[in-house]
Amino acid sequence: MSPFKKLHLFLFLALIFSVTFLTLFIAIFFSQSAYSIPPIYTLEVNGMGVKLGPPPNSTGISPDTAIIIDALTSVSLTSFQITPYVSIARVDSENSGPLTYLNKFYPAQPLEPATFYTVSVSIINIPVSWSFTTSDVFSPGIGFHLATNALWIALGTSALATLVGAFTIQLRSKVKSSSVS
Numbered sequence: 001m002s003p004f005k006k007l008h009l010f011l012f013l014a015l016i017f018s019v020t021f022l023t024l025f026i027a028i029f030f031s032q033s034a035y036s037i038p039p040i041y042t043l044e045v046n047g048m049g050v051k052l053g054p055p056p057n058s059t060g061i062s063p064d065t066a067i068i069i070d071a072l073t074s075v076s077l078t079s080f081q082i083t084p085y086v087s088i089a090r091v092d093s094e095n096s097g098p099l100t101y102l103n104k105f106y107p108a109q110p111l112e113p114a115t116f117y118t119v120s121v122s123i124i125n126i127p128v129s130w131s132f133t134t135s136d137v138f139s140p141g142i143g144f145h146l147a148t149n150a151l152w153i154a155l156g157t158s159a160l161a162t163l164v165g166a167f168t169i170q171l172r173s174k175v176k177s178s179s180v181s
Helices: 003-031 142-148 150-180
Strands: 041-045 048-053 058-061 067-072 077-083 088-095 100-107 116-123 126-134
Touching: 003 142, 003 150, 041 126, 067 077, 067 116, 077 100, 142 150
Parallel strands: 058 126
Antiparallel strands: 041 048, 048 067, 067 100, 077 116, 088 100, 116 126
16 A cells, blocks of 8 residues: 555544544533532522522432522622532533523532532622532433543544444455455
8 A cells, every 4th residue: 555545544534533523522512411400499588589509408409419599690699608518610600581690500529429518608798508418329310421421432432433434444445456356
């Protein structure tokens, strides 16, 4: 096989790998979440309805839950903390209505099973706190597994697609060479 054909084959297989990897990784990354969204409860704070999740005094909350506070855009949320201490990996804020922002706090690790948590935050300088208890058993759904293993799923599938492509090209070249002779 000439060097030009080898380069052509290498580039074609690299293209198969790259396109497969990027397609799968982006599809999983944007469609799956490692967090579950808890039920919502509306709490009155200074005559304003603030939506919280998980609801106060709720039990059986999945350990992979996000903490949610949905309030008016002009409302300041300060002093957010969870007891026992939970490290927050990221906070997302998005418009949930014409004048409201949905704030999602994502723990760095799933919460401990069968644990009583208290969330504290100041909303318009008014301290608000509520508690919930996580479920005894953590049984994550398929979205959790896809989201936490997206890199490995995309790498494995891309490698397999590249091998299938290489095998197909090799078979095709053998069929061509046997039909010529």
